[in-house]
Amino acid sequence: MIYLTTYERLASSPDAEGVTIYDRKFRSPRIKGLYCDGNIAVSNTLETDAEKACVLSEELGHYHTTEGIIIDQSSAANRKQELRARLWGYNKLIGLHGIISCYKVGCQTAYDMAEHLGVTEEFLLEALQCYRNKYGVCIKFDNYVIYFEPGLSVLELI
Structure with missing residues (x-):
């Protein structure tokens, strides 16, 4: 088996089709x-x-979500596009499915989660903060509730 x-x-991946x-x-x-x-x-x-995967995911996020040149981050519209590209990258490499996957395999720390998902701890923590800002304290997803406060936890609904 090739890893x-x-x-x-x-x-x-298909998300990289059309990109060099x-x-x-x-x-x-x-x-x-x-x-x-x-x-x-x-x-x-x-x-x-x-590190390479995290950078590539954000740049693919720009490919899929960004219009025009957004180098000037003093513009609110450009900052919004930057955040949209980052969210695309977070969802691609982590997402709510990834958080649940970490729960299922018994990850206990951010380091364990990052290793399981193949991302950096910094990227993971930024993603979790982004999800907290987007979803609030918790979100029901499939048969789970993911809590972002007071600390990350997952509850399986029966």
């Missing part, structure tokens, strides 16, 4: 990825597959 990393699965993905060295170490006109560049200095 593909999270990054490789995402890069070869490049490994690239950027002048600034702060730049991890960029999207422009059907091309995504991911920094070749990223150290882990999880």
